[in-house]
Amino acid sequence: MRTKVILLLASVVACGAWVGAAALEASGSQVVGLRRLTENEYRNSIADILGKQIQIQGTFEPGIRIGGLTAASTAVLSITPAGFESYSKMADSVATQAVSEAHRKRLISCQPKSDKAPDDACASQVLSHYGLQLFRRPLTAEELRSRVSLARTMAKSSGDFYAGLRYGMATLLQSPEFLFRKEIAVPAADKSGYVLDTYSRATRLSYLLWDTTPDAELLKSAESGDLNTPAGLEKQVDRLMASPRLEEGMRAFFTDMLMLETFANVSKDSSFYPKWAGPMAAAAQEETLRSTLDLALRQNGDMRELMVTRKTQINRALASIYGVPFSFNGEWAPHEFGPESGRSGLLTQISMLAMFSHPGRSSPTKRGVAMNEILLCEPTPTPPNNVDFSEVNDTAGPRKTVRERLMAHAADKTCSSCHNAVDPIGLSLEGFDTIGGRRDRENGEMIDVSATLAGKSFHGAEGLGKFLYSSPKFPSCVARKLYSYANGLNSEEVETAAFKGGLDAFQKSGYRLRALVKGLVTDPKFFNASLPEAHAKAE
């Protein structure tokens, strides 16, 4: 069988990619992961393979949040009929554009014998080239043969070589081999278990570091097997990390870790907050990403600074909520809040304050629950079913501030165990309203922003920031989330040992993000794979 595959490939494909394809057929290989591309991964991949000029219009099935990350759901979700219908339409649209007169010169490397007739050699060259890029591995002989054959039939019936090619391309673009990242494991050389094969390594690295499909050089390193050696791996990792595209990869990670997609379902009550208009959510999200990436990558700063820094990036709309003048020409400008502002890093950015509030009212509990999960990897259990929250809402009674009302509610023993861990965080942020504006009073009463957590007392957002800055839980949580994100795992189920390599490097470097990333991906264990249970049975 193996010989046949090689022979077929060698005869049909005049390129040297057969080694990888044959490796796929090697005995003992197992698929250990199947990750549905996210919308961004899909868009970036198409842009890299076929150019940014290609328009992509369609809907993508949403992910769900598992263990604090939507990345984890890519490893468990499939594609429904409505989802496939959309992928299928997008595939046809992308393929049509790719072979159109506007783009063919750029994208189609060979010249058919005639524009009006089939040309198997040219079709085969194009389809195997894009097949390799889209599937992130060479096509098998059969995969290529059926597509060349389709292109031939369609070119013949339409009298148009490029129409035939369009349909061949469309089959690649809606194949599960493109829409899912298949992670394939092979037995380790020392027989100690399974490790990812070389193309799967390239793919995992590329989507983690650049949020896109592996580039030609990475695929080449996979093909030659170079990537399997520590030196080859380090060379590629250094190259990928030296590129400005690392920002794209980390942008996708922080979008997920900081739950910024929550904004998609957050509405604010414009009767209370007329300043909150349509573009505000997008601007707040962008502020968080810009300021985080600036600190983490451009400044190569201590990631713990995210809890305390007064530096950020703002645009005109955000400036109006922050109550600061915006006197720049560009759309975005760096800004440093004064010490009197009470602002403290990520904690007091509009995004975090607004996402975890009610439409017209702040919520110390929501904020506390979110910060615990996002920054400390400590999810809060759901409250009992029959909790009486009436006290919390009774603003007409004697308890004017939410603190007083929460305290009354949390006096209940069943409630207090969680509220004691959650409320102090949220209460210290009460100096900021539901859209992130500064305030001193609630219903006429001065707001008390003091809090005590784990035996330590602090005051306001700055106090909370300092508390989190010195907590070892925050860097550990970043490492846990990044590892889980890279591997599509539920972060709550990941053993601390799994990301120890990354965390050690993170600590040693003074909490530089690059050190964490490099430490994780060059950890010899990073490409270890465990076979899914019931694998043997499934065979």
Added chain:
Amino acid sequence: MKLDRRFLLRGMFHGSATAMMVPFLDCFLDSKGKALAATGQKVPTRFNTFFFGCGLTKQLWVPKTAGQNYETTVQLKPLEAYKAKLNVFSGLRIPFDDNPNYQHWSGVAAAATGISPTKQGQFDSKTIDQQVADVISRGARYKSVAAAASGNAKESYSSLGGLNTLPPETSPLGLYTRLFGPGFQDPNAPNWKPDPSIMVQQSVLSVVADDRKRAMMHLGASDKARMDQYFTSVREVELQMATQLQRPELTAKVAIPSAPEHDLVVNNALPNIRKNVPLMSKLGAIALATDQTRVFNLSISEPGSQIFIPGDSLGYHQSTHEEPIDPILGYQPRVAQYNVHSMELFAMMLKELDRVQEGDGTLLDHSLVFAYTDQSFAKIHAVDGLPILVAGLASGRMKGGFHVAGDNSTVSRVGLTAMKAMGVSVDSWGANSMETKSPFTELLA
């Protein structure tokens, strides 16, 4: 962006405004006024779901007497016009078996599958709309269509089981495009013929489907199931294409609306939802009438509804937990107000179905609409006594006008009754303590 709804409606239904005013789709009537399609086929029975979050207030919605001729209650008042075509179910039980009471979820799953869920956010089987679609949708362009009126892409309770939720359309424009955008062939077209590009796409899909064997190799059990779902989806789109090569049996003489130029604002603010629901319902109704689909699912919110009335700083869900019970009234007044809005939104959907004349009645007469929610008393996450309302006469297979006052039997009996009315051949429905073989026979004609 501020949009004028009248403007949008004008744009959206330009050219069909007149048709919408007069009874439309009358072309189905034969000389005796029977419900027949132009080809002489019977009008199919359609299935809809309507999901609303956070339930109703027991004291205000449960009628005092059981059976027919019950006195309409405060919270059912918005549905008064459809009373003869509506059945309401109270006092039914939802046992959890050995599973926890998943907040805002156990009730949803029990109503939609008859199974107490084993995981938060997941159904343990196909939901009722998909079970029905498996049987009735052959021949329609889409097996089912879902829409979310608050614009949340996760707000769909139409599922193939587990994590396979069928994504909803999240705006009127999105829904329009799916139904009547590219790929739609007007069944009225005088020179209707199969679109040859569909046959080409069938060849493309056949190449994709041929990779199945290799794609399924070397997978673990759960990934194998996911890959299998992918190929099932391919198969379904192939069937969809085969259907499109046939002229729809229902050749409606209804002008298909032209595309809206702008979308509406879609979010959780009640005034926006009140604009979106009638539009989405109307598009759904036209899609049903022209056999683009036979199953339409509309949700107005997620369970634990995030809907809010401007000026209410808490919103619906938070109010259910935090608003004190008024000692004199005995219930939460603001929550009760939100409950009524849910029923008004439901009435808007029924209105769109009932205004479409086809054959010997209306689209609503030839449909069932299964309306359900997540909690019976949201304040304490209670599910026993979950409000369920079933509208429509299922082409005469369902009687209307009843209040079924539960005798402590399980909520799954409603699902079984609906399945029977839809002509699905099942003897039992649900699982474990909720498995039932007893439909409400008094409702079945």
